[in-house]
Amino acid sequence: MSTTSRREFLITGAASVALSAAIFKSVQGWLGEARQYVGRGLRRPLSGPLTPPPAGELDPVAHALNRLTFGPGPGDYARVAALGVDAFLEEQLAPEKIADGLCDRATARFAEAWWEPLGEAYEEDDEALTPVLRRVALLRATYSQRQLFEVMCEFWSDHFNIDPGKGDCRYNKIADDRDTIRAHALGDFRAMLRASALSPAMLWYLDGRANVQRTPEEKPNENYARELMELHTLGVHGGYAQQDVMEVARCLTGWTILAKKDDGFSGDLLSPLKDRGKVVFRPEAHDDGAKRVLGQDIPAGGGAGDLDRVIEIVAVHPSTAHFIATKLCARFIADDAPAVAVAAVAQSFSASGGDIKATLRTLFGTPQFRGAAGAKLKRPFHFVVSALRATNAEVADERPLLSYLDKMGHTPFRYPTPDGYPQEASHWFGTLLWRWKFAIALAGNRITGTRIAREKLARALGGESALLATVLNRQPAGGESDACKKSGDGLALLLASPAFQCC
Amino acid sequence: MSTTASLSISRDDQRTLVVVFLRGAADGLTLVAPVEDDNYHRFRPRLAVKKNEAVPLDGMFGLHPLLRPLEAAWQEGDLAIIHGAGVEDESRSHFEAQDFMEHGGHAAGGWLARFLRTALPASGGPLGAVALAATLPEMLSGAPSAAAIQSIEEFALGRGVPANFPAELERLYAQERGGGSLAAALRAAAAGTFEGLHRLEAIDVKAAPAHGASYDEKDEFARGLRQIALLIKARLGLHAASIDLGGWDSHFTQQTLIEPLLRRLAAGLAAFRQDLGAAMGTTSVVVMTEFGRRVAENASFGTDHGRGGAMFVLGGGVRGGRVLGGWPGLQPELLDGPGDLPVWNNYRNVLAPVLQRHGAPPDALGKIFPDFALAPLGLY
Numbered sequence: 001m002s003t004t005s006r007r008e009f010l011i012t013g014a015a016s017v018a019l020s021a022a023i024f025k026s027v028q029g030w031l032g033e034a035r036q037y038v039g040r041g042l043r044r045p046l047s048g049p050l051t052p053p054p055a056g057e058l059d060p061v062a063h064a065l066n067r068l069t070f071g072p073g074p075g076d077y078a079r080v081a082a083l084g085v086d087a088f089l090e091e092q093l094a095p096e097k098i099a100d101g102l103c104d105r106a107t108a109r110f111a112e113a114w115w116e117p118l119g120e121a122y123e124e125d126d127e128a129l130t131p132v133l134r135r136v137a138l139l140r141a142t143y144s145q146r147q148l149f150e151v152m153c154e155f156w157s158d159h160f161n162i163d164p165g166k167g168d169c170r171y172n173k174i175a176d177d178r179d180t181i182r183a184h185a186l187g188d189f190r191a192m193l194r195a196s197a198l199s200p201a202m203l204w205y206l207d208g209r210a211n212v213q214r215t216p217e218e219k220p221n222e223n224y225a226r227e228l229m230e231l232h233t234l235g236v237h238g239g240y241a242q243q244d245v246m247e248v249a250r251c252l253t254g255w256t257i258l259a260k261k262d263d264g265f266s267g268d269l270l271s272p273l274k275d276r277g278k279v280v281f282r283p284e285a286h287d288d289g290a291k292r293v294l295g296q297d298i299p300a301g302g303g304a305g306d307l308d309r310v311i312e313i314v315a316v317h318p319s320t321a322h323f324i325a326t327k328l329c330a331r332f333i334a335d336d337a338p339a340v341a342v343a344a345v346a347q348s349f350s351a352s353g354g355d356i357k358a359t360l361r362t363l364f365g366t367p368q369f370r371g372a373a374g375a376k377l378k379r380p381f382h383f384v385v386s387a388l389r390a391t392n393a394e395v396a397d398e399r400p401l402l403s404y405l406d407k408m409g410h411t412p413f414r415y416p417t418p419d420g421y422p423q424e425a426s427h428w429f430g431t432l433l434w435r436w437k438f439a440i441a442l443a444g445n446r447i448t449g450t451r452i453a454r455e456k457l458a459r460a461l462g463g464e465s466a467l468l469a470t471v472l473n474r475q476p477a478g479g480e481s482d483a484c485k486k487s488g489d490g491l492a493l494l495l496a497s498p499a500f501q502c503c
Numbered sequence: 504m505s506t507t508a509s510l511s512i513s514r515d516d517q518r519t520l521v522v523v524f525l526r527g528a529a530d531g532l533t534l535v536a537p538v539e540d541d542n543y544h545r546f547r548p549r550l551a552v553k554k555n556e557a558v559p560l561d562g563m564f565g566l567h568p569l570l571r572p573l574e575a576a577w578q579e580g581d582l583a584i585i586h587g588a589g590v591e592d593e594s595r596s597h598f599e600a601q602d603f604m605e606h607g608g609h610a611a612g613g614w615l616a617r618f619l620r621t622a623l624p625a626s627g628g629p630l631g632a633v634a635l636a637a638t639l640p641e642m643l644s645g646a647p648s649a650a651a652i653q654s655i656e657e658f659a660l661g662r663g664v665p666a667n668f669p670a671e672l673e674r675l676y677a678q679e680r681g682g683g684s685l686a687a688a689l690r691a692a693a694a695g696t697f698e699g700l701h702r703l704e705a706i707d708v709k710a711a712p713a714h715g716a717s718y719d720e721k722d723e724f725a726r727g728l729r730q731i732a733l734l735i736k737a738r739l740g741l742h743a744a745s746i747d748l749g750g751w752d753s754h755f756t757q758q759t760l761i762e763p764l765l766r767r768l769a770a771g772l773a774a775f776r777q778d779l780g781a782a783m784g785t786t787s788v789v790v791m792t793e794f795g796r797r798v799a800e801n802a803s804f805g806t807d808h809g810r811g812g813a814m815f816v817l818g819g820g821v822r823g824g825r826v827l828g829g830w831p832g833l834q835p836e837l838l839d840g841p842g843d844l845p846v847w848n849n850y851r852n853v854l855a856p857v858l859q860r861h862g863a864p865p866d867a868l869g870k871i872f873p874d875f876a877l878a879p880l881g882l883y
Contacts, residue, residue, distance in 0.1 A: 212802060416749055416750070430637070
């Protein structure tokens, strides 16, 4: 994304906010008009080998595509079969080396929204930013070639969930997406954790900004301290006590966000527009006494350094390795994460000091992963995106798609509580009807702003049966082919079928 | 599918239990304020409900003024309140406490699901339970059949579907064999969805609420309650319904945060009660939350996670107009841990008599709430 300041780009010197807003509105309007042009050509060209999977069950290539990506599109199976699963994994673990022109084009009209610096986001219409975040998430998942990276971005967005509906998160979640999630999704867990702790959106969402101790009587706000251990690192049974929550809260007192108006927590650190949202440490609001966290002493006088001590203690804690490994295995292997795989993945997490790539390499190498083909339910977002990818759909307007996800209760960045969307299949069985309705509408080209070229696609793949095998990621079974013929709409039926709900 | 037989259900004694879950830990001391307890005002210098503004209940408590729409139910003896209600789990974690509460202890599946399974005849049918939500809550996890819906009208495959399509889709799911337990669960989920589709086609969704009741159509919670009322009045065999009202996690500027919620809770429940009229005699509404909040307010005009909270039981023949379960008071030495209202009424002791009222035989209660010595409160 562009790191050029929009402010620098548009205006120089001290322009009034009103003028800037007016210019910005006009840019927005222009972008809106431009939209009608950029939708075109957002289809993967159907060149190269398009041979669908030959087997009647999910083979290792199909399995890798099901789990490492948001679902294969036409030609993906042939490409990965030729490349080999291991090489495909290595390719996906180096997203920076993967050209991503289609995705860049798909999201170009929203590039302006990834603000640099953050303060400028506050000039934006607060109703506009969160929808942009959601639309871009859908486009990236659908069009990016860096599929494992996007899958991990979704994983960490749940892990460090922030509902942009709370307070200033509507302005600064977008920076969290950029600086916490996307900056570290395949990087170093400790760095991601620290970025999250100092993310303005997280400081808003879990009230860290209001965690102050200015007088001995004031009680710290425990919200973030608790979730840091319960949800982000150790896990609820990870061996911390109420006392640890209170001690961590004390360690983190004083971190806040530069505000436009002092609402009692930012002190007198008011800021010019460009600095709004900047995270600062207020020594006078910090409890600088000695603390003891998870059995480790943190001496008095640590000041801002207390935060780093806390991150150090929790990020490498054995419970954290186990907790993160369990969540990763639940995402990539089975809801009920197999203990043997969890142990191996946790070991890899610990040994590598929280290196996410090394951890994933271990996970995808376990026999438990290899033996888990087809046994996971796709969550609704995965289901919708995999259907778009399988049909090589062209998306010119994401909003109707997001409204389907609303019905299925799985719109990106709309989960209210800090635990993130659930992973377990049992939470999602109630969504079947909406999946079916989506499948029928997509196959029938009845979703506004989304088109599939059904006949053309079938022709390019070599006929209707090749299309069905591409969609299923394996050859259809006898009963499936038969039902497709009788149903009156074979494509809709397969997208709605039990097999397509699983990965 | 043989839907005609099941659609003819119209037993006048059909009982429905509606569970309203206030997610995020609603502050019981604001919902039902001990306005006559001096300690209350001492702990909450800025946040306490004022004595002269509260809706008086008895010699000790007052409802928050925004809950005034519930005053009639209280005066008519149709609303019982239980204070210091909650779980024995001391984690003060939303997720842990909700999980514990919805599962009914460390048990597989939800308590409401086990109630439906153990206490009801197998003919309960696919509309035995609904959740007005995008996904099923844990309390309904493992129910014989339970559908998550957001509106009755949405519950249809829609126009433009080829004639044979639904039958072929139904057949594909019925024949689903691969993938082990996931296949079985998908098969069951699809069967429940189809059965529900067939039954819901019979409801007149345009029917106006009864008895002059009026729901705020802009409010998702009120809309959900209206849908539940439609299902109850249509007598489709609905045994249980669940609906959430979330957002109560008021660490920060509590009043601003929860006042709209108090308004929605009271208006929604009052409209629902009016709409159902006499059917409230066979309908119980239980309002619960995962835990209450710390007695003392914090520096940011909010309250942190606590223990005991408030529960409501509305309708279903409850002997209301009473705050049940005692009130030891807010003397600092009586408080729990960092200064929380203790839990002296385990939530199971509130639910157990309600479930009995709704047809759970006494010997089923031990299965619904395993590993717990029940001491049911005298609600009836």
